[in-house]
Amino acid sequence: MDMSLSALSIGASSMNTDSTVGLAMVKKSLEAIEQNGDSLTRMMEASVTPYLGQNIDYTV
Numbered sequence: 001m002d003m004s005l006s007a008l009s010i011g012a013s014s015m016n017t018d019s020t021v022g023l024a025m026v027k028k029s030l031e032a033i034e035q036n037g038d039s040l041t042r043m044m045e046a047s048v049t050p051y052l053g054q055n056i057d058y059t060v
Helices: 005-048
Strands: none
Touching: none
16 A cells, blocks of 8 residues: 555545534534523523513602
């Protein structure tokens, strides 16, 4: 098995690109999970006190 330097270079470059793409996909997934968690937290807070902030008591 005789591999040339150019073939090794191309293989290493391909692996680097694959790693970069994989890391970018994981980062996007984590961002989506964080957004979903924030939305879920807001929904749970709203369900505990559903009328909070909808009425104002005032006297004249």
